[in-house]
Amino acid sequence: MPPFSNFSIKAQEAVRKAHELATERGQSQIDALHLLAALLLIPDEENVVLNILEKLEIDIGGLTDAVVDELEEIGRGEHDNLFRFPGLSDSGFGESFGSEQ
Numbered sequence: 001m002p003p004f005s006n007f008s009i010k011a012q013e014a015v016r017k018a019h020e021l022a023t024e025r026g027q028s029q030i031d032a033l034h035l036l037a038a039l040l041l042i043p044d045e046e047n048v049v050l051n052i053l054e055k056l057e058i059d060i061g062g063l064t065d066a067v068v069d070e071l072e073e074i075g076r077g078e079h080d081n082l083f084r085f086p087g088l089s090d091s092g093f094g095e096s097f098g099s100e101q
Helices: 009-024 032-041 048-055 060-073 093-097
Strands: none
Touching: 009 032, 032 048, 032 060, 048 060
16 A cells, blocks of 8 residues: 555645655755645645634735745754655655556
C-alpha cells in the first residue's frame, strides 16, 4: 500500500505542496512550518484552514508572509521540529501519491 493512501485528496495536496516548498529551498525534510505554509498557499474556496482564519479575522496575507519568511530562515536539515515521511523523496514522491486525482 503506497504511503499516504489513507489521506484525503486535500491532505495529499497539502503534503505535496509542503514537499515542494522544502525542495525549492534545498531542504530535505518537511516540518510543521512547511505544512502550515502549504495549507495557507493552496488556493481553494473549500480550503478549511483559510475559511477558519477568515472567520477569526486573521490577516492571512501577513501570516502567510511571516510563515514563508520563517521557512527561508530554516537551515538545511538543522531545524528541531522535523517530520520524516517515508517514501517522500524527489524520486519516490510521484510514486507515493500517484498522479490520479
